[in-house]
Amino acid sequence: MASAEGLHAARSRGRNTRQLVHEVLRSRIVGLELAPGSAVSENDLAAELGVSRTPVRESLILLADEGLVDIYPQMGTFISRIRERDVASAQFIREALECAALRDAVGKATARDVAELRVLLTAQEEADAQSDMAGFFQLDEQFHQRLMAVSGHASAWPVVSQAKAQLDRARRLSLPLTQQMSLLIGQHREVVDLLEDGDLDRADGALRSHLRLVFSDVEKIRAKHPELFSDQDAPLRPRRESPRRAAARED
Amino acid sequence: MASAEGLHAARSRGRNTRQLVHEVLRSRIVGLELAPGSAVSENDLAAELGVSRTPVRESLILLADEGLVDIYPQMGTFISRIRERDVASAQFIREALECAALRDAVGKATARDVAELRVLLTAQEEADAQSDMAGFFQLDEQFHQRLMAVSGHASAWPVVSQAKAQLDRARRLSLPLTQQMSLLIGQHREVVDLLEDGDLDRADGALRSHLRLVFSDVEKIRAKHPELFSDQDAPLRPRRESPRRAAARED
DNA sequence: ATTGGTCGGCTACCATACAAGTACGTCAGC
């Protein structure tokens, strides 16, 4: 609600309406504010955000390219359910890129780099102490991004970020469940320590097992929230909720 | 020219106009038919392809997301020049993903997989014998895609393909220059042989050096065709050609 | 000759109108 009319206000800072809508929708999807499987409509979103269909539509096309929504022509657009295939693919991409970057970072990281990473670690511990889940997610993102930047491959981050989005939707639920923030932080610290020591293989292994722990959580979540997942690779029947509200409102 | 009116004809097969335009433009850009640095216009493309501006515009937005065009609002859209940063990033992504996939493929590849790869190799040799460069490019693409499919990570191919597009624009020029098609094919064969033998580390090394050979060619091309490259990371002055034709036509 | 202002033409951005197609509730016929 708060972002409905505030969209045009922030428009002055270089970014156009399409980019703003894209960011808003992406945030809502990854934050599970828009539930997987639910239908979204270009018209409804345009009305809610106070813009026309065009920027909304263009944003949805980009989101479809990222695999966050599924567009069925003349049928509707739906927040994509979490697909086994997509999650596995995202995990593979993330693991390959982040570990490859880390291997390049070992021996290149300066004392300043390590110090900056440790600053993020203490911030994560503070977020843990305050049970600030949203803050931890943000700091976790920054940590992994910073780690890639140290390797000199910061420009590859968007690809990792896109893959990570598929995983993060499930993690939003898994993190409060298992409450293993401190465990994750410990793994982060281990990676930084091994990076500082220049121990390439063990650093790689530590990061890899860290990423796989995150991955394994997705399966636990699947048991608890099967409605967010899709057994089909390409669901041909998205199943729309019956439009009773229109009939009920008209009376 | 031939694709101007044939666009709507092929529209029946599921894909909509936007996807068709996207494919056409992507093909033209990667094939260097549209030169890096040249200006494109929604209006001109729409008129040429016989469609409205909407699908053209939506395609350009997707191409901008892939890094193949740069959109400057109210100024114009330009085929992106090859940027040092983008090429390095693409190389890193490609190498990390393809090598990681190959490591997963070793020990998993069946005799049938190896046989199918070898079919592609003989086809490549035939293309080499006939100096069929376009055919070789297509077969090269198929080979690398198939290699990833063997590992079970076929769904990660689009990411590789997108990174590869940045490299391919330069390779289109490097390949006829160095005429090393047979060398590349030999490297392909070596990878397949080592994959069949189950020699993980040597297969990884063979593929890695193969990919780096391709990468090193880009630098050679830069010396020959500097106009295709951009020194700036973000060129603020795209430099449009002076619109003299309008003045000259008006007399 | 140089500099500053103005104006025309271009651009992409956004809004809107129309077209094509699907899903689902309704109702007639059995």
Add this chain to the structure above:
DNA sequence: GCTGACGTACTTGTATGGTAGCCGACCAAT
């Protein structure tokens, strides 16, 4: 009661109109 045709309301796809903004040429003033 059940089945099948039909119509309405919805969807995305495409086309087109109008707007803000930038560039570059032209021209006047210095």
